[in-house]
Amino acid sequence: MNAAIKKILRNPVGLFSIIIISIYTIVAVYGECVYRYNKIKDQTPSYQETNLDNIYHSPSYKPGDNFLGTDGLGRSVFPRIIQGTRIAFHVGIITSLIAIPIGVLLGCLGGYYGGKMDAIIVWLYSSVSAMPGLLFILAISMVVGKGLLGIYVGIGFTTWVGVCRYIRAEVIKHKNRQYVKAARALGYSDTRILFRHILPNISHIIIIVFSIRFPAAIATEVFISFIGIGVENEPSWGVMIANARTRLWEGIWWEMTFVTIAIFLIILAFNLLGDLLRDIFDPRLN
Amino acid sequence: MFKYVIKRILSTIPIIFGVILLTFILFDLVSGSPAQIVLGKNAKIEDLERYDELNGYNKPVVFGLWSDSRILQDSSFKSSMRPFVENDGIEHVFGTVDGYVVISDGSYPVPMALEFYPKEKYKFIITYKTIGDGGVKVSMFQKNGTASPTELVLKSTSGKYKTVTIPFKVGDFTGSDSISLNVTGGQLQIQSLKLRRKILQPFNSRFLQYVVNVLTLDFGTSVVSKQKVTDVILEGVGPSLCLAIPIFFGTLFVSVCLALVCAWYRDRLPDRLLVILSTSLMSINYIVWVIAGQYLLAYKLKLFPIWGFNSWYYFVLPVIIGIVCSMGRDIRFYRTIMLDEMYMDYVRTARAKGLPGYMILFKHVLRNALVPILTNVSISIPFLFTGSLLLETYFGIPGLGNASINAINSADIFVVQGIVLVGAMLYVVVNLVTDVMYTVVDPRIRLK
Numbered sequence: 266m267n268a269a270i271k272k273i274l275r276n277p278v279g280l281f282s283i284i285i286i287s288i289y290t291i292v293a294v295y296g297e298c299v300y301r302y303n304k305i306k307d308q309t310p311s312y313q314e315t316n317l318d319n320i321y322h323s324p325s326y327k328p329g330d331n332f333l334g335t336d337g338l339g340r341s342v343f344p345r346i347i348q349g350t351r352i353a354f355h356v357g358i359i360t361s362l363i364a365i366p367i368g369v370l371l372g373c374l375g376g377y378y379g380g381k382m383d384a385i386i387v388w389l390y391s392s393v394s395a396m397p398g399l400l401f402i403l404a405i406s407m408v409v410g411k412g413l414l415g416i417y418v419g420i421g422f423t424t425w426v427g428v429c430r431y432i433r434a435e436v437i438k439h440k441n442r443q444y445v446k447a448a449r450a451l452g453y454s455d456t457r458i459l460f461r462h463i464l465p466n467i468s469h470i471i472i473i474v475f476s477i478r479f480p481a482a483i484a485t486e487v488f489i490s491f492i493g494i495g496v497e498n499e500p501s502w503g504v505m506i507a508n509a510r511t512r513l514w515e516g517i518w519w520e521m522t523f524v525t526i527a528i529f530l531i532i533l534a535f536n537l538l539g540d541l542l543r544d545i546f547d548p549r550l551n
Numbered sequence: 552m553f554k555y556v557i558k559r560i561l562s563t564i565p566i567i568f569g570v571i572l573l574t575f576i577l578f579d580l581v582s583g584s585p586a587q588i589v590l591g592k593n594a595k596i597e598d599l600e601r602y603d604e605l606n607g608y609n610k611p612v613v614f615g616l617w618s619d620s621r622i623l624q625d626s627s628f629k630s631s632m633r634p635f636v637e638n639d640g641i642e643h644v645f646g647t648v649d650g651y652v653v654i655s656d657g658s659y660p661v662p663m664a665l666e667f668y669p670k671e672k673y674k675f676i677i678t679y680k681t682i683g684d685g686g687v688k689v690s691m692f693q694k695n696g697t698a699s700p701t702e703l704v705l706k707s708t709s710g711k712y713k714t715v716t717i718p719f720k721v722g723d724f725t726g727s728d729s730i731s732l733n734v735t736g737g738q739l740q741i742q743s744l745k746l747r748r749k750i751l752q753p754f755n756s757r758f759l760q761y762v763v764n765v766l767t768l769d770f771g772t773s774v775v776s777k778q779k780v781t782d783v784i785l786e787g788v789g790p791s792l793c794l795a796i797p798i799f800f801g802t803l804f805v806s807v808c809l810a811l812v813c814a815w816y817r818d819r820l821p822d823r824l825l826v827i828l829s830t831s832l833m834s835i836n837y838i839v840w841v842i843a844g845q846y847l848l849a850y851k852l853k854l855f856p857i858w859g860f861n862s863w864y865y866f867v868l869p870v871i872i873g874i875v876c877s878m879g880r881d882i883r884f885y886r887t888i889m890l891d892e893m894y895m896d897y898v899r900t901a902r903a904k905g906l907p908g909y910m911i912l913f914k915h916v917l918r919n920a921l922v923p924i925l926t927n928v929s930i931s932i933p934f935l936f937t938g939s940l941l942l943e944t945y946f947g948i949p950g951l952g953n954a955s956i957n958a959i960n961s962a963d964i965f966v967v968q969g970i971v972l973v974g975a976m977l978y979v980v981v982n983l984v985t986d987v988m989y990t991v992v993d994p995r996i997r998l999k
Contacts, residue, residue: 392569397937397974400955404967407959408582484836488941491838494959503838510842514850525839533834540830 269469269545279541285534289350296351299344312344312500321512324519334519336505337512342520345500346527352501353531356416356486357479363421364478365471368428369464375429376436377459386433390426398423402485406494416495420482428474435467469546476539480532487528502528556987563979570975575761578968580612588964589774596621596664609748613758616750617674622665623746651742653682658733661691661744672749674718681707682738690733691717705739712742770969775961780969783954791938791950794866798873799935803928806878810885814893815912825882832879841945844872858947869942881927888923892916922993929985933978937970 273279303310316339324334324342333342375386402423406415439445440463448458483502489495490503497504502524509520579585586602587594600621603609611618642653667673681687686706707713732744764770770780809829813822848868849857855868892898893916901911938952947953951970958966 388565388569391566392573395566395570395975395978396573397934397971397978399940400937400967400974401971403940403955403959404971405577407962407967408577408964480834487836488838492940492956492959506838506842513842513846521842525836528836528839529831529834532836533831536830536834 269542272545273538273541276541278537282534282538282541285530286538289531289534290354292347293350293354296347300348300351310344310348312340312348315339321517333523336508336520337517340500342505342523345505346502346523348500349502349505349524349527350531352413352496352499353483353486353528355413356420357482359417360420360424360482361475361478363417364425365428365474367422368425368474369432369471371425372429372432373436373459373464376433377440377455377463383433386429390429393423394426396423399485399488403489403492403494406489411494411497413496416486416489419489420485424478424481428478431470431474432467435470436463439463439466469542473539473542473546476535476542480535480539483528484532552990555990559983559986563983566979567976570972570979571762571765574765574968574972574975575758578964579757579761582964584608585964588962600665607757607760610755610757610760611750611753613756614753615756616753617747618750620673620746620748622663622667622673622748623661623744651740654732654734654739654741656735656737658731660731663730668748671751672718674716674747674749676714676716676743676745676747677705678712678714678742678744679705679707680712680740680742681705682740687737687739688733688735689715689717689739691719691730765972770972771965773958773966774963775958775966780965783966784951784969784973787938787949787951787954788936789950790860790948791943791952792935794869794873794942794948794950795935795938797866797870798877798939799931801870801874802877802881805874806881806885807924809878809882810889811912811917813882813886814889814916815908817890817893822886826886829879829882832875833883834879837876837941840872840876841941844868844875845945858945860948865946865948869939869946869948873939873942884927885920885924888920889916892920895919926985929981932985933974933981936977937974 273283299310299312316335319331319335319339320337322331322335322339325331331341331343333346335341336345371386371389375383402419405419405422409415409418436459444466445458445462448462453462486495486501487503487506490501491507492503493507495501495503505520505524509517509524513521582588584599584603585606585608586599590598590602600609603621609618609620641659644651644653675691677689686704689703689705703715703717705713705715768781770784772779773783776783809825813825816822845857845868848871849855856865859865897915897919898911901915906914936951937955938950940952940956942948943950943952944956955967955970957963958970
């Protein structure tokens with residue numbers, strides 16, 4: 266693992282993506298702090314305060330001014346993008362925390378035990394993957410209800426399929442390796458072999474999967490919020506794009522542009538990192 | 552061969568069952584009462600009951616002998632059962648989690664929202680605690696005759712709640728307030744009072760009806776437009792395909808060509824640039840492409856119409872945007888496939904034979920790469936039918952994508968359910984067909 270980290274940091278592309286991801290993480294944590302602070306103080310956060318005297322203020326670089334301009338309600342765009350980062354990280358992390366454990370567990374069980382258990386797991390993921398992707402996520406979000414919960418559930422309970430497939434295939438490969446046979450000869454229990462021997466050996470897949478899932482979840486959240494069944498009354502990137510879209514035609518370009526750049530950079534960084542991780546851990550795949 | 556095809560067809564049955572089960576769980580169990588959705592929040596209880604009775608939503612979920620009844624909705628004694636708890640002699644206590652009532656001697660009419668269905672069996676379930684030492688006599692009776700002639704003696708020990716059921720059969724009487732709870736001989740603390748209706752055919756459940764509906768392609772009617780969902784889908788498929796098919800073939804053509812360029816110049820500048828380009832393309836959000844394309848090309852430069860569905864020209868811009876959106880991922884994917892092939896032995900042999908590079912690329916590599924490419928292509932065919940959600944919405948193309956977004960925005964659950972189901976079924980069927988076709992083309996697959 267240490268060697269992999271060194272490899273990533275030595276690679277200019279890897280270094281770039283790590284730096285970008287770190288900056289975003291810091292920004293997201295800062296955004297969370299601001300959000301919590303305002304919640305504890307029970308006050309309207311500055312990024313939600315409307316200021317109708319100051320609408321559509323174009324970006325200015327004077328200190329203390331609205332750095333990236335203001336939107337149609339006079340709210341400064343910059344802190345709203347920070348809050349959008351916070352929401353995007355929430356979505357990326359929580360949906361991964363739903364999808365990856367489900368996928369890893371089912372994939373391990375199906376791949377290792379085979380037989381009826383595997384048949385049921387394969388049946389389950391084949392059924393889910395037959396669903397029309399994005400539409401199914403939207404349908405789940407609709408049924409569960411507007412807001413972040415619907416997004417978490419919708420993305421989390423559909424995207425475990427890819428993780429499960431990937432892990433299952435890998436476990437099947439490892440099942441007949443020498444070290445597993447040795448562990449079996451020593452009389453270790455199946456659970457011990459599976460979770461103490463095989464799982465650590467395929468743990469790099471979890472990292473790769475996370476680097477793929479995270480940006481995909483962010484993009485999906487942006488889409489759901491943009492359509493208007495996701496986040497409400499909070500500056501999610503999707504909501505910001507939806508608001509900025511109508512004003513773009515009047516030449517108010519900044520909100521749209523800066524949000525787009527914000528989304529682009531984080532997704533690019535994760536895509537590059539994901540490629541690199543696949544190169545390092547699993548050269549066959551690329 | 553024939554045996555394989557039969558086996559493959561049989562193997563889709565569990566998947567179809569799984570799809571039906573998943574959608575049933577999502578749209579029937581999680582989404583709540585369809586009557587409430589269709590008739591609105593302020594609908595009268597009579598209408599809700601009539602709707603449920605007509606459409607079979609008051610049947611048990613999978614199997615059951617007793618079902619809930621709207622006649623007396625389950626009471627927590629917190630908000631519902633208003634008239635009952637206001638009877639004289641009833642002490643209503645709010646708990647932190649749940650409320651309860653304390654009843655002393657007397658006869659208390661239980662409010663019935665609706666009339667009973669004649670000649671059916673019902674039962675009351677009372678969760679109670681007796682206060683004091685003696686047993687409390689309880690009976691349910693109707694004004695013009697007793698429905699539960701048996702008088703139960705209730706007695707709870709050690710202050711725990713107990714449950715008792717009082718079954719009764721509805722005779723030929725009517726009236727909505729004609730059942731009373733009669734208590735004599737002590738005080739009774741009641742936590743809940745429920746009414747259940749006996750199911751005549753326990754296997755005739757909501758799930759069974761759902762399966763039958765889906766298999767007969769009856770997805771109900773749209774809540775908003777009152778149109779049959781099947782008609783909505785049939786109307787939407789045409790425009791969706793008009794948009795999706797050019798995007799599909801355009802993307803395939805462009806990305807295979809560019810992937811060939813990558814393979815030709817592998818690890819040299821054009822390849823590197825294309826990889827960077829496609830990674831960047833992948834990272835730009837779909838929404839941004841739609842908005843920027845519409846704004847710049849249609850609005851600013853006036854090259855294309857902005858919105859509408861009148862002639863082929865209206866499709867040009869959405870098709871271009873669609874191709875650009877899906878290009879990034881596909882170029883990278885096809886490039887990987889081509890490069891995999893480039894390291895195969897037959898390429899080395901061909902090169903050793905002295906074949907020129909372009910011959911190797913087009914005649915050998917492309918042909919061998921065709922199988923994984925076609926697999927990738929066949930997977931995306933079913934998604935052509937459900938259309939592009941965003942492109943259709945923002946370019947005013949009345950396809951299925953547009954219909955689904957509208958349905959999702961107006962919580963039109965039956966339309967969403969219908970489109971999801973049709974999409975999933977198509978996926979299963981198309982997969983089946985491609986698998987069978989593969990075995991025709993390549994007999995080796997059958998042996999696996």
